[in-house]
Amino acid sequence: MTSAVIWTIVILAGLGLVLALLLYLFAQKFKVSEDSRIEEIEGVLPGANCGGCGYAGCHDFAASLLEAPDLSAHYCPVGGDAVMEQVAAILGYEPVKKVPKIAVIRCNGTCEARPKINIYDGAQSCVVKAGLYAGDTACSYGCLGCGDCVEACLFGALSMDPITGLPLVDEEKCTACGACVKACPKGLIELRDKGPRGMRMFVACRNTDKGPVAKKACSNACIACAICFKTCQHDAIIFENNLATIDYSKCKLCRECEAVCPTGAIHGINFPKPLDKAGIKERIAKRK
Amino acid sequence: MSKLTFSIGGVHPRDCKPAKDKAIEQLPLPETMYVSMAQHLGAPAKPIVAVGDKVKTGQLIAESAGFISAMVHSPASGTVKAISPMPDIAGRMVPHIIIDVEGDEWVEGVDTGEDIVSEIPEDSLMMLERIKACGVVGLGGATFPTHIKLNPAPGSPKAEALLINGSECEPFLTSDYRLMIERPKRIIIGAAIMQQILGGPKCSICIEDNKPEAVTSMRNALAQLGYPDMEVVQLKKKYPQGSEKQLIQAVMRREVGSGALPISVGAVVQNVTTAYAVYEAVQKNKPLISNIITVTGDCLPVEAHHNYEFRIGMPLSYIAEYAGGVPKAAAKIVSGGPMMGKAIANLDAASVKGSSSLLYFKYETTKRLVEQACIRCGHCSDACPMGLEPFLLNRLYKAGDRLDELEKHAVQDCIECGCCLYSCPAGIPLLDNIRIAKQQVMSAMRARAAAAKASAEAKAASETKAEAKKQ
Numbered sequence: 001m002t003s004a005v006i007w008t009i010v011i012l013a014g015l016g017l018v019l020a021l022l023l024y025l026f027a028q029k030f031k032v033s034e035d036s037r038i039e040e041i042e043g044v045l046p047g048a049n050c051g052g053c054g055y056a057g058c059h060d061f062a063a064s065l066l067e068a069p070d071l072s073a074h075y076c077p078v079g080g081d082a083v084m085e086q087v088a089a090i091l092g093y094e095p096v097k098k099v100p101k102i103a104v105i106r107c108n109g110t111c112e113a114r115p116k117i118n119i120y121d122g123a124q125s126c127v128v129k130a131g132l133y134a135g136d137t138a139c140s141y142g143c144l145g146c147g148d149c150v151e152a153c154l155f156g157a158l159s160m161d162p163i164t165g166l167p168l169v170d171e172e173k174c175t176a177c178g179a180c181v182k183a184c185p186k187g188l189i190e191l192r193d194k195g196p197r198g199m200r201m202f203v204a205c206r207n208t209d210k211g212p213v214a215k216k217a218c219s220n221a222c223i224a225c226a227i228c229f230k231t232c233q234h235d236a237i238i239f240e241n242n243l244a245t246i247d248y249s250k251c252k253l254c255r256e257c258e259a260v261c262p263t264g265a266i267h268g269i270n271f272p273k274p275l276d277k278a279g280i281k282e283r284i285a286k287r288k
Numbered sequence: 289m290s291k292l293t294f295s296i297g298g299v300h301p302r303d304c305k306p307a308k309d310k311a312i313e314q315l316p317l318p319e320t321m322y323v324s325m326a327q328h329l330g331a332p333a334k335p336i337v338a339v340g341d342k343v344k345t346g347q348l349i350a351e352s353a354g355f356i357s358a359m360v361h362s363p364a365s366g367t368v369k370a371i372s373p374m375p376d377i378a379g380r381m382v383p384h385i386i387i388d389v390e391g392d393e394w395v396e397g398v399d400t401g402e403d404i405v406s407e408i409p410e411d412s413l414m415m416l417e418r419i420k421a422c423g424v425v426g427l428g429g430a431t432f433p434t435h436i437k438l439n440p441a442p443g444s445p446k447a448e449a450l451l452i453n454g455s456e457c458e459p460f461l462t463s464d465y466r467l468m469i470e471r472p473k474r475i476i477i478g479a480a481i482m483q484q485i486l487g488g489p490k491c492s493i494c495i496e497d498n499k500p501e502a503v504t505s506m507r508n509a510l511a512q513l514g515y516p517d518m519e520v521v522q523l524k525k526k527y528p529q530g531s532e533k534q535l536i537q538a539v540m541r542r543e544v545g546s547g548a549l550p551i552s553v554g555a556v557v558q559n560v561t562t563a564y565a566v567y568e569a570v571q572k573n574k575p576l577i578s579n580i581i582t583v584t585g586d587c588l589p590v591e592a593h594h595n596y597e598f599r600i601g602m603p604l605s606y607i608a609e610y611a612g613g614v615p616k617a618a619a620k621i622v623s624g625g626p627m628m629g630k631a632i633a634n635l636d637a638a639s640v641k642g643s644s645s646l647l648y649f650k651y652e653t654t655k656r657l658v659e660q661a662c663i664r665c666g667h668c669s670d671a672c673p674m675g676l677e678p679f680l681l682n683r684l685y686k687a688g689d690r691l692d693e694l695e696k697h698a699v700q701d702c703i704e705c706g707c708c709l710y711s712c713p714a715g716i717p718l719l720d721n722i723r724i725a726k727q728q729v730m731s732a733m734r735a736r737a738a739a740a741k742a743s744a745e746a747k748a749a750s751e752t753k754a755e756a757k758k759q
Contacts, residue, residue: 117633117634118379118631118633121654121655121656122656122717122720123717123720123721125720125721125724127724128717128720128721128723128724131723131724131727132378132630132631132720133378133379133380133630133631133633134375134378134379134380134633135379138375138379140375140379140380140381209373209381
């Protein structure tokens with residue numbers, strides 16, 4: 001009885017040792033040598049594997065960095081400048097700085113402003129919905145509200161606001177990886193500079209219909225009145241195809257466009273003070 | 289002999305055609321008509337009239353813009369009020385020519401008489417030209433320009449069979465049926481014209497066995513006209529028999545390959561209404577400006593079902609209003625059949641060449657089942673007439689970024705008939721997802737083909753350059 005137990009242990013232990021030896025030899029024989037720097041770089045990367053850099057994941061990004069002559073074509077939007085500095089230090093390259101970006105949603109067609117004229121009962125996916133028709137409301141450009149962007153976001157930075165029916169961007173969590181931009185079939189999400197202290201202006205509308213049509217569909221729409229275009233002193237408003245767009249490289253954050261917009265399609269966010277509409281209008285009148 | 293039908297898949301929706309016995313009525317002209325520029329497959333037509341122009345009924349108002357495109361004609365006489373984008377039935381903006389109707393004065397050269405002309409002209413090219421000039425498109429649903437289908441690309445096999453599709457396999461639709469009952473001779477003459485253009489293939493008029501009156505009517509008319517090489521075939525009722533590939537399989541026992549056209553197996557399929565439009569175009573020089581629409585549904589009283597002959601460009605709301613208004617119980621209005629049709633998001637949209645029905649359904653009929661998990665029962669695979677595995681395609685689509693595998697499992701062969709969705713006991717939106725997957729795969733395939741073509745061209749160009757250098 002005892003000998004049977006002993007033999008069992010001995011045979012199993014021997015077998016284990018032989019196999020371990022074999023495994024070790026094979027591992028040595030077929031070893032894939034990888035630059036140790038890849039692992040090192042991966043260590044400093046956020047490890048989200050979001051694909052925001054344009055590569056299939058953090059490992060792919062790290063591997064491609066070794067072949068790159070400099071850092072100009074590589075940037076991890078999630079880690080930002082801090083991570084890129086560490087990466088540069090590992091590789092001995094000059095670090096490249098980029099302005100932090102953020103996703104903005106260019107639709108302000110809230111449930112209140114944009115009454116539903118249809119009820120959709122198909123698959124709850126914006127892509128499917130966009131393939132079938134223009135949307136529940138009379139606006140064929142606006143948010144479809146099924147939350148494909150929320151699903152696409154790996155960082156939990158997007159959520160649907162139940163009151164407005166529109167997605168909300170959590171500024172703390174958004175890494176500007178661009179997954180939501182790809183997911184939105186209406187092309188409503190845009191990556192843009194975060195702005196000084198997060199202050200930024202944008203036109204929350206993509207409707208290129210003529211004014212009356214746009215206005216009828218949504219009371220918050222850009223109605224192509226061009227008042228913002230005429231008011232702006234910095235040439236920051238691009239006005240084409242019945243739609244105003246702000247060129248944020250030129251925008252001086254004076255908030256004049258926001259004050260004069262009759263429908264409230266232009267949004268300024270993260271400003272310390274609330275918009276002094278009357279004051280700004282007075283200023284514009286004086287200038288004239 | 290047992291009746292013919294296609295061999296794999298298919299479903300049997302409830303055979304329900306309440307508007308079956310309603311004769312075709314003429315609709316009076318509304319005050320304003322909206323003529324869409326994108327009512328056919330392919331490039332939208334280009335308007336050739338200006339605001340303020342006087343137009344007559346049947347006058348060409350927009351030219352085809354591209355190889356696959358079609359002419360558009362004025363549905364009434366009047367003044368062009370505006371040319372502007374308007375939402376179509378899906379709410380998407382499409383350019384329209386808006387006409388203030390003043391009367392119904394026809395343009396010269398059109399025979400508006402009712403007499404039937406059975407003499408077929410000899411000149412096939414002239415007939416083809418007329419079909420093109422009259423803007424005839426396939427009225428079975430796809431609205432593919434007819435003149436292209438009747439003129440196969442050089443090098444393709446000779447047409448051996450012309451199938452005239454009168455199967456109308458969707459429940460509720462009766463426009464083809466009424467046409468076969470009321471105007472059978474004109475359909476047959478139209479078929480004979482197409483037969484001649486194609487070089488005399490055998491012609492089969494295919495009708496499902498739930499329409500015996502149509503079979504009798506067509507057989508009688510055929511006997512009276514006495515065209516050779518033409519027969520009326522009765523098919524066993526099964527959905528989607530009206531689909532091109534399924535019809536060919538049912539009648540000819542040939543299978544159209546993946547991505548291939550019916551002509552590759554020597555078949556051309558045309559709808560009965562298209563045959564009728566071809567007759568009007570060739571024999572009467574009448575452009576395609578009217579079609580038959582069925583107003584029906586499951587929440588209408590018996591007297592409210594109608595078959596109307598409408599002018600293309602009448603707003604759907606006008607047709608609905610004339611038929612007695614939208615019933616209160618209607619939760620969904622569908623255009624084009626309950627299986628493949630689309631819910632109308634905008635009833636004010638204009639009717640188009642392909643409008644064949646206005647169906648009112650109550651909530652209980654159209655509500656979707658609550659989505660549950662797939663239990664791999666395989667009903668969808670059994671139902672798919674293309675032999676695909678819808679559950680697998682749905683799973684691959686949901687997994688994201690699996691275009692290669694989707695292509696391997698032939699998502700591009702989906703005909704969007706909806707059998708999978710109809711048969712799924714778990715209420716999974718199979719077709720909704722597969723349709724998107726199909727679009728993605730098709731665009732990837734097109735991009736690949738374009739890239740291959742470009743690289744082949746570049747290679748050829750560099751070769752000729754090298755040769756020139758040598759010399």
